[in-house]
Amino acid sequence: MPRDSFNREIDYLRISVIDRCNMRCVYCMPLEGLRFLPNPELLTPAEIELVVRAGVEVGFRKFRLTGGEPTLRADLIDIVERITRVDGVAGVAMTTNAMLLENLAQPLQQAGLARINVHLDSLNPDTVERQMRWGNFDRVWRGIMAAEEAGLTPIKLNAVVTAGYNESDVVDLARLTIERDWHVRFIELMPLGGGECATLSVKRYVSNIETRRRIEAQLGPIDELPTENLSDEARNYRLKGARGVIGFISPVSEPYCGTCNRMRLTADGKFHLCLLNDDELDVRRALRSGSGRELAEVGQILRRAVEMKPTGHHLLEGRSTRDRSMYQIGG
Ligand code: SAM
Numbered sequence: 001m002p003r004d005s006f007n008r009e010i011d012y013l014r015i016s017v018i019d020r021c022n023m024r025c026v027y028c029m030p031l032e033g034l035r036f037l038p039n040p041e042l043l044t045p046a047e048i049e050l051v052v053r054a055g056v057e058v059g060f061r062k063f064r065l066t067g068g069e070p071t072l073r074a075d076l077i078d079i080v081e082r083i084t085r086v087d088g089v090a091g092v093a094m095t096t097n098a099m100l101l102e103n104l105a106q107p108l109q110q111a112g113l114a115r116i117n118v119h120l121d122s123l124n125p126d127t128v129e130r131q132m133r134w135g136n137f138d139r140v141w142r143g144i145m146a147a148e149e150a151g152l153t154p155i156k157l158n159a160v161v162t163a164g165y166n167e168s169d170v171v172d173l174a175r176l177t178i179e180r181d182w183h184v185r186f187i188e189l190m191p192l193g194g195g196e197c198a199t200l201s202v203k204r205y206v207s208n209i210e211t212r213r214r215i216e217a218q219l220g221p222i223d224e225l226p227t228e229n230l231s232d233e234a235r236n237y238r239l240k241g242a243r244g245v246i247g248f249i250s251p252v253s254e255p256y257c258g259t260c261n262r263m264r265l266t267a268d269g270k271f272h273l274c275l276l277n278d279d280e281l282d283v284r285r286a287l288r289s290g291s292g293r294e295l296a297e298v299g300q301i302l303r304r305a306v307e308m309k310p311t312g313h314h315l316l317e318g319r320s321t322r323d324r325s326m327y328q329i330g331g
Contacts, residue, residue, distance in 0.1 A: 001059040002302075004309040009261055011061045012231070015048060016267045016330025017079060018068040023097050024133035025121070027162060027189055027201045028326050031133070041268045045075050047287045049082040051265060054298035056088035058306070060263070064093045066330040068267065071100040077111045084112025095119065095158075095331065097135065101143030105150040116147050117156040122169040123176075131165040156183040158249075161211050163204040170211050171218045177244030178219075185234050185247035186211045190276065190315065193325030208248040212237075215246065222246055231261035251276070257312040263305060264330055271305035272330075276313035278323045281305045 001009045020036050021029060043051070052063060063083060070076060084092050093115040094108070101116070108116075118140065122128050125137035148155055159166065159173050173184050189205045191198035216222060222237035225245065233256055234247030250256075257274075264272040269284025281304060286297040313320070321329070 001061075002306045004306050006258075006309075006311050008259070008309070009231075010263055010306045010309060011059055012064070012261045013052070013055050013060050013062070013263050013265060014064045014066055014330055015051070015083075015265045016066050016068065016328075017048065017070050017073045017076065018042060019267050019328050020072050021067060021069040021097070021327055022072060022099050023069070023135045025135075025160070026131055026133065026165065027160060027197050027204065028331075030196050037268050041284075043265075043267065043269045043284065043287070045078045045082050047269070047284075048079055048265075049086065050287060050294060051283065051298055051302075052083045052086050052089065054295055054302055056086055057295070057299050058302050060302075061088065061090040062093075063089060063091070064095060066095040068327050068330075069097055069099070070094055071096055071104055076104070077107055080108060080111040080113050091115070093117065096143075097132070098140045098143030098147070099135065102139070102146045105143065105146035105152060109150040109152055113152060115154065115156070116152045117158055118144055118147070119158045119160075120144075120173075121159045121162070122166040123172045124166075124169055127166050127169055131162060154181060154183055156185060156247075158185050158187055160187045160189060161206045161208075162189060163206050165204070167206050167211070167214070170214055174215045174219060174239070174246050177246055178239060178242045181243040183234075183236075183245045183247055185249055187249045188252045190251055190320065190326075192276070192321050193328070194320075194322040195325065197325060198320065205252065207253045208250040209253060212248060231259050251313070252315055255313060255315075260309075263302070263309070266324070266329060271302060272324070273305055273308055274310045274313065275329060275331075276315060276320050277310050278321050279308065279310060281308070 091114045095117045098118045128135045128137040189201040191201040225236040234249050237246045270280040273279045
């Protein structure tokens with residue numbers, strides 16, 4: 001397994017397949033002034049497969065597709081089929097807003113996808129429209145139901161808690177775990193990309209300490225669960241007698257950089273070394289070099305990316321990424 005210079009085992013590659021999205025969440029994408037990658041700049045399914053093959057040779061085992069919104073790629077099924085068939089891949093998951101999942105869940109499962117995380121900030125349709133803007137609660141909910149029926153489980157829901165939007169809706173989201181064996185996770189806002197969404201993310205930040213307090217005040221105490229997987233970014237809890245899990249992902253109030261096991265591949269073919277840092281290594285040039293040694297070259301770049309991975313973020317000193325927002329990195 002590859003280790004970085006801080007002796008962390010890095011074996012998890014998050015692959016962004018597109019920078020476009022069919023939502024405009026207030027903290028992620030502005031309504032105007034966006035410029036997306038032209039298609040020839042996106043990695044093709046064959047190129048993504050080659051990066052995964054190189055990743056497996058370097059020691060990577062876990063892979064996740066993300067975006068932008070991955071379901072907007074017309075060739076998503078091809079991508080999933082190709083990478084789940086690579087020997088040594090221990091599981092492919094996907095992060096999605098589920099708007100297009102109702103029809104895609106079954107084919108994705110048949111193509112080999114194991115699990116999904118669905119981003120849903122509220123169970124209140126009005127809040128969804130305000131906060132996720134182009135999002136539609138009923139469509140997302142139908143997508144989640146289709147995913148569960150297709151066996152893309154355990155279902156994990158991710159909600160980004162945003163002051164003035166959904167900070168009270170966390171109680172209803174947490175309540176879902178009583179009857180359902182889902183994981184409902186609350187994420188702290190991070191400022192990325194330096195634009196209006198980064199400014200909003202600072203102003204509207206809600207710490208998970210506050211979110212936990214709000215949930216416990218309404219639903220009673222939650223018990224911490226033993227950590228099964230050290231690199232799990234969430235601290236996990238359960239309401240008394242509940243079937244599901246409540247998770248807190250707290251990059252700002254409780255950074256987990258010390259156990260980070262992630263590398264990221266952007267849709268335009270860069271290894272992005274740390275979510276909250278601008279350092280990148282280009283891999284697309286090697287993929288398109290025509291040298292006949294692409295697999296070895298990509299493996300070398302990935303090893304270098306692991307060695308160069310930074311140790312921690314600087315959010316509390318007011319520093320974050322300036323070059324890319326979350327939708328351009330792959331959250
Ligand atoms: N479209 C997919 C989705 O909505 O999950 C995948 C990409 S999206 C960028 C991945 C995750 O990043 C979502 O859960 C989203 O809420 C989260 N995200 C975006 N901007 C964020 C920010 N500024 N702080 C924290 N999380 C953010």
